[in-house]
Amino acid sequence: MPLLDKEFLQAIGITLDEQSYLALADHFKTTLFQRVITEIVDELTPEQAAELAALEGDDEHLNQWLVDNVTDLQEIVQDEVDILLGEISEEREKISN
């Protein structure tokens, strides 16, 4: 199920056909993910960045490492969603067109 559903978009004044809706939902998800990652990486100290880089290929410990080192992950995601949805709402006329 996509993060953005059609009803939600209609509620914020965006009406799209199926294809455009899917494209927007996909773009939303990708952008959000990129921003969250950038934000996480920007917040790391150089030592943490090096530590994480060393975890390449060790998917098992990655999640635990994130929990231990990025304590504000929840807030980061929440803020990025708020910002992105705010931007979508601001640009809704362009998106609808």
Added chain:
Amino acid sequence: MSEKLPSTYVDHPSRNDRILDHKAILDTPTPLDELQDREPDDEESINAASEFDSDVTDMLVGNNPNHRDEDPKALRDAFLAISKNITERPDDQRKSPAINDPMGLDVATYGSLVVANVENPGDFQIKMQEKFAALHQETPASEEDKKIFSSQVADLAHILYGKRYEEYEQQREDLQLNPLESNPFDKQNREVDKEILAASKDVVARVDNTARKVANGWQTSIRAIQNAAARPAQAIHRITKFVSDRRLAGKQRKLQKKQSRVRSDPSLRGIDKLINNHRQTRADSYKVKIDKYKNETADPRNTRYQSHVNKMEGRTRAGMEKNLARDEAFQERRQSAEARKILRKELKSGKIGYFESKKIITSLPAEKLQRIGRARCLELAAETAVSNARAEMHGHQRDENKLTEQATKLSANSQEAMKWSREIESAANKKKDEDLPLVTEALEQAGKEYQVLVDEDRPLWDPELLAAKSRFDELANEKAFLNSAILGMRQSQEQQKQRAIRLRAKAIQTQGKIAEERRLRIEAQAKLDQQAARYTTRDEALERVIDRSIT
């Protein structure tokens, strides 16, 4: 940028006085000129040099008290370097400076005026660059010359603006530097980190779940907003109904009072019946009138239409109110998020721990968060504008470089074609002047020999006659071939010449395009500087807001 100084500068009396002063200074043989032939320790020379320093300082700095403390020797050196470069005067003509500004000013004077009137060192440099570009419009300066000039102007700006220039340069550097680029290993690690995080399914799922919860929260918010938007209409309806009910009740009370007064009056016994009769008569006549009016004027379709219009208007108004409320709520939410984001970073950079940061952020009143968020949004917008302006400037720079390359190629090809044309012409002339006379002479000789044999009545099969004829024909063919070759070479030469002319014309046309691109680039640079200055202002404003809010 092609724009001139504002006309108010031209008409300003004190400025005109300064222009005259500057010209007078430039027209007067400088003590430096006289000093060149003297011993350095000559007392008169030292005095003259000192006076000259003072003149140059006056000229460049004018009456601006902010610039009075500058080093006169450094000013003099920078001024002389720029003046020599920009006015393109040979040293021996320094006493009569070239007047090559459309306003009738030489560049040094122009520069001094710009310094006196321009607050921003960046603007000063741009104006000097424009001047330089205008002077080299016909014969573009080489890249090396441009670099030298830019460096000289930067030196002059540094001397004249002092600390302000350093701050300006620092800002420019700050804007151009990506903090991640400071350490290549760190940058590399961060790129690797991004890839690792993006490739991990667990991380994707975690972000996705959290985002989904937040998005659900948004749905709830939207419903709340919609309800909130509907509430005012209900409240207004209730108030209006209450007021109208109260009025109606008041009127009924008044009427009942009147009726009871009338009923209690003994002189008006039986009046109720009279009143009722009268009322009935009036009601009947009124009903007749109304029915007639309805039949005549009431149009059911119009009524329906009007009702529909009213409904739509109401709906649109309600929709607009709802949208407005929703947009405001969205923006508030976004601003709060931006505020939290920047605060988290600021607090983290101040070595404040997670829990303490969270406590500080959550303890901030919504109003303060909004204020920080608004400042951050403005800063982000300015940052985007800087980035766009930079991209625009680089675009013009790329176009300019491309066009310059094209013009160079066209010019080289034109010269090559012209060279070919000359070489072909030379070869054709050689054939015409050297080879053709030899063949012609030989042909004439062969003709004569053949004629002698013909005159001797030699039989047609005579071997000598046949040989003479064969030689004559051969030489005639050779002459015809030579003439044809010369003609071909002339045509080829003409073609090469025309090609050279066409290429040259194209090169000139491209030069025009280059000048236009250069103008656009300078404009874009000015825009970039403006946007950079705006960004700095907004960045500072954000810092102030954060400082005030946290403390």
